[in-house]
Amino acid sequence: MITTWEPTAAGVLRLPSGRLVRGRGLRRPVPVGPVPAFALYLLGHQPPPVAWESRWLHWPDFWLPSDRAAIAAALREAWARAEAERVEVACASGYGRTGTALACLAVLDGIPNCEAVAYVREHYAPRAVETPWQRRFVSRFR
Helix, strand or coil, rough: CCCCCCCCCEEECCCCCEEEEEEEEECCCCCCCCCCEEEEECCCCCCCCCCCEEEEEEECCCCCCHHHHHHHHHHHHHHHHHHCCCCCEEEECHHHHHHHHHHHHHCCCCCHHHHHHHHHHHHCCCCCCCCHHHHHHHCCCC
């Protein structure tokens, strides 16, 4: 039974380890096909319930997460689970907060902090990681 994403599916980022993580914008409909096993929703307000396991982290649009320890723990869990499960990371548009989180996952996967934003922009979306403080967050993520 396949438990990870199809590598060519929309929004799927392949990390150097081979882990696949889907990023998306919640303003758009859920893509047709398999649903996540686990999702991180990065929003300034609680999202509506979903049929899969999910975690909401308070992260206002264009800003940084409210609880940096909680986001670090959630990203570590998402990275670990992506080895064998379909993991989704999403915010409203799928670029700023989602891109920032995906860049942090790339750091956890071994990409140097100074290269993580460029990696995500090349392999996920050119608009990923929208603000200078989001780029700085990635550069300091451990």
